Amino acid sequence: MDHQRIIRDVTADLPAATTALDACQRFVTALAGHTPAAISLLLQVQGRLRCVAATGAWQIFSTVPPKTGIVGRVYATGETAVVPDVAADPDHLPIRPDVTAEICVPVVDPAGRTVGALDLQWSAPVDLAPWRATAERLASRLGARILALGGPPPESRSEKLLRHAAALSAATTDCDLITTAVCAARDVSALSAAVLLLDGPEESRLCRAPRTPGELEGRIRAELTEAGPAAVDRIVERVHRYGAGYTLGEAGQPPTEEYVPLSRAGVRTLVAVPLGPPAGGGVLLVADERLLRPDPTTVSLMELLAGQAWNSLDRLRTLDRLREQASSDPLTGLRHTGPFGKRIAAATPGRTALLAIDVDGFKTVNDTYGHQAGDRLLIGLARALESALRHGDELYRIGGDEFVAVIEVNRPEEAVRIAERLTEAARQTGRTISVGVALPRPGESAELTLRRADQALYMVKRQGRDGVRLAPA
Template sequence: MLEQERIVRDVTARLTRASSAEDACRVTVTTLSAHTGAMSAALLPVRDNLRCIAASGAWQVFTTVRAGRGVCGRAFRTGRTQTVTAVSADPDYIPVGAQGVQLEVSAPLLDTTDRPIGVLNVEWRTAVDVDNARAVVEAVAACLGDRITRLGGPPAENSSEKLLRHAGALTTAATEWELMAAANDAARDLSGLDAAVLVMGDGERIRVGMPTVLPNDFEARLRQVMAGLPESTLLEMVMLAHRHGSSYTLGEKDHCPPQVYRPLLAAGVATLIGVPVGPADAGGVMLIADERTMEPDPSTVNLMEMLAAHAWANLDRLRTLAQLRELAMSDPLTGLRHQGPFNERIRSATPGRTALLAIDIDQFKVINDTYGHQEGDAVLVALSRALKHALRHADELFRLGGDEFVAVLEVRHPSEAMTIADRLTAAARAIGRTVSIGVALVDEDEPPERALRRADAAMYGVKRDGRNGARLAPGASTGRTA
């Protein structure tokens, strides 16, 4: 028989000396295990998880349990004590190394409004009276819940835990914009300031990260101001951070800020942290700001630097992956996409609207045989540029191999496709070359591959008739020119 009054009295006496929620948890489980010989654990919520704050009587425990999982999660979710006498038959039981558990009692820790603020979990490997065990755990849980409430409630997520959580969000970002939004969220959360803006370059231009949803009016106003700044000013912000390193305001008024930051002051910025991100030529600067006048703690700036380093590592990874995907999808000589992307594109062909233009360089073999493959490559590069510039903005050009190109157009009439084909032959002549082009519109119920064969046949007809021209292929179903 468990001596309930003596256990509760001992726990209560020790809890009065606990100075934090963590201390209260440690005191409780240590005292409870000493009296019962059972495995005891106290878990408190941290965001969406129950974190094991203290445990005793087991070789190993799980550090984190999802708030709705396990017997502990069930007790926390329902706010009611859970008693399990056959752990092997309970689908929610989470084994923690103690073999032969005969009883598990999981009691919620409640605040003054009976809201769950944690869980006290006890497991016995010896036979005990179930009702008595439950009464003991519930009584001790009531003492622990009361003491944690008096100490201010469960501890908040610390900076290290926040940084790790946000690091996970940065790692899973699938695009640059998702990553920039995740970095801004992390900067606000870790710093306690109201706004965060990433100014990033890609080696060609500087831009301000603008998420779809803005967290507050101040950040919306700040981003609007920054989006209207000339690129030279944004570049100056980036170079200032990379030249001198991270910086932060001291909360002192009536001092002259750097000229480049004055538009931010006009937007209401009173506190500003600036942290360089990545290298100066391809990276940027993270600006974290607030309307309130504060002096950020230097340790907060250190956290921002770690966040910026992690954000850049993931941004660089995304850019590298994008480059590798582009290389995998593109012809390395001309930069045009090749067979794989072409096959993807023609799957969405619209009958009567999608035109395929089979383009072949005239006498390309003679160029290679006479002047060598290096000259042939130069011709391919020059011609691909000329053809691409002659196409409309929405038209697409692919290189399928050798000197064979295909343009994919969306047109309203076959004559529109022929007009574009004539522009392509003129573009080739402008650089001293000629091409033969066959044009086919994808017919109703016609596989696009068959339309491409018709375009090829029309192109070879042009070659037989002297090259340097374009021809519309007969329709697939009628055998007549559309």
Template sequence: MPDPGEADHPGEADHPAETDPETALTCGGTARSHPALQDRRGTVGCGRRQVGGLDPAEPARAGSSDIWTGDVPLDQLLEGVTSALDDAASVTEACERAVEVFAAHTPAMIAVLLPVQDHLRCAAAAGSWHVYSTLPFDSGVAGRVYRTGRRAVLTDVSADADYVSLGPPVAVEICAPIPGPGGTTGGAFNVEWRTPVDIDLWLPVVEAVAARIGARISALGGPPTESDSEKLLRHALSFGTARDERQLLHRSLVAAREVSGLSTPAVLLPGRAGARALLDDRNPTALGDRLAALGPEVLSQFTVRARRHGSGYTLGDPSQFGAHGFEQLTSIGVRTMISVPVGPGRDADADPRSAGGVLLVVDERAIRPDPAIPNLLELLAAHAWTSLDRLETLRRLSEKASSDPLTGLRHYGPFGERLARATPGRTALLAIDIDRFKQLNDEYGHQAGDRALVDLARTLLATLRSGDELYRIGGDEFAAVIEVKRPEEARMIAERLAQAARRQGRTISVGVALQAAAESAADTLRRADQALYEAKRTGRDSVRVAASNRPTSGVA
């Protein structure tokens, strides 16, 4: 669109300008013809060396050495705009025709901007070789006009903080809100001149044209919405930026609802216990709750059928056609349905996460969907599944990056992050070291040492409670982070670990430290290490608690 910046200017007239009848040329219409354009003497003027009431003796403004002086038949302009709008069969055609007529009467850059989603879109433009297609609501003065519903006039564009210079120098700019239904703002009509013009003359003209455009848009059913392809692309792009599976699910369900026009989207996922319905918990519906309540068996039957036969949709009220095989769905109020398989459909019993599901969109209204809608939903479903694969791949890579490849335990990076979340008086740190591990490596080789590390890691993990965390933080060094209700509990868990290692034929030394109030994680780790060194120094195969610095068990 032409430069979208516009603003209220300090010299905006509150009344039409005086015009000398002896020097003025009538440019169409009397006060009776166009009340909005009348001056105090009953005619509309555009002088011999002026546009409108611009005094020829007035010096040209910056960048306007060539002042346009053509006569403007404003009655013909408004009549032409009205006729063009009446003949238009669509909103786009109406905007294009109105701009075409306006451009034929003045050498200006002209644009009609209408709201689509979260931005203004240029529906029609003239007077410039290059235009910008979209403008955010919070950008430029055109965005301000749309947001506030107030006209804006600029005689010095550089003085307006919202003005965005995108094209040739502009001397005068007028932007009027396009009225929408119910007193809302339905867009903006923007006109920019490279040379000075009479604002008192042109402001009511621009506002009158904006009003006519708004009336015709309302008569044609309102501003154009996104096309199906635009919706598809917008949602597909949002899938690619989803941070996790939960966000991807939400965006997929929102996309299915917007593209289909139906009220309740769901993803049916199979599993060992049957299928379950994943719903948009941010936009719940009663129909969605009833769908989920059908239970795994019924949802599984429908999922299997939909995946076996492919995408499908309904043709109207089920009472007129019968709904054989879908009675459970119609019994909960489903009157319209579109179903689309999702994913490759591998064996759900072998790996439920890898099995495909079904994208289901339903409604309590009896609507006959456009046959193209299932095709669009198929594309969305395919892209959503691809995005899910991407998230799964990123998750696996992240796990690999944060895990020890030998034992599978997380390493020092995640260990430090966990320590940062420690709770004083509740979080205990167990520093664990395999006794005489270097001797094992020297006598039997590194392969034997690796096997010992793997076996011990499994043993320690199996001994710890659910929720306890084990890390490998060095060659033969492990650390466990546990939550306890009392200090003695940490010592008891350390004892169990030592006993489990003995049953495996190994011995370990353990240092225990309970994080104290106001103690940093680094200091807690230091105290646990000191307790571990004490256990090693006094004979190994023992547990030392940092608080008492006294062995609690073990053989020196």
């Protein structure tokens, strides 16, 4: 086999290529005429190796993470891999079942930077030594042509959307998700600003700003804030009623009434797409100060992005609800034993008071009037006790009719006064409670502090109930 001729034939058409992608496709097509090998050419795009041209394979890997497979290893090290038996190399990525040998060489530009990898896989006996030298020379010439044409091809908009969708799925907080969605909208649309309007419990409201809002985004937020919740409502209602919309980039055309605040902010180009359901969802606004003409494809990509953002946001909200349910008493809504254990473990000696609370005569209510009446009593009492506590005080239900309040005080007398407020709040509901108060001693475990509070509570019970007792210091 004349390898010099192979090099001439494969590189002869490269000067005619007008883009890096065109050069890669011409290169692979020409090389396939000289070998039955399955050929894959991968270039680095946004941290991943993307297959830009291939032939002869039943299946190719469209994108490969860095350092994955033989191609990833070659790209990361810049060193050629010659594999006479692919079964012996754990990094081999199978593209067809009959492959036996593989050569992978780095595609390097004249500056010495590795920009990709050229991979050849054979299913028949082959002399690998001359093919290694040929593949390295070919990859070097291709690298030079790619550099001359401006480097590896940029991500397509659909590839950008896929990358951002993965980031949305990985977001762990609302703030991270919002920032990711806004950045994705800017990147995929090529417009300069993006704002999320989300429907809140009481009224439509502007979603909180991402960590790095742009200048136009700041003006949009300011104008919508000044216009008030009703103006935001009108935008949300319009987009959900009529669907996604976009401007045509024509000068001198007045905005509809809903979009007047955006026009005042300097918006001249706008894509507006619904986010989530009409009730409880919102709107994604993507805008620019320039007069541009977004095409329907841009709008479709923004709709896909909005759908992924809403799914991710709904997932986070569902997880929050599940965590709340897991840490809350389903009857009263108070936190229960799990979070209480963490809270008392952080008790500050001399400052954190534990108030053990027991409902007087609760068993009699259950036995006489039934468990439903007992449940109603507990719910009403929980609300009354919560209202009697200060901001920052915490109330837990740790048993059937047993509650514990955790409060921060300066002196034991302050804890007693708060306990007395709780007993008075209970009386207002027609019931009475007994309360034992204890402050942690230096070096004392929180469990022992709670035990002392319980002992003080039972002293109240023995003395007639409906009262407060401070455990001895």
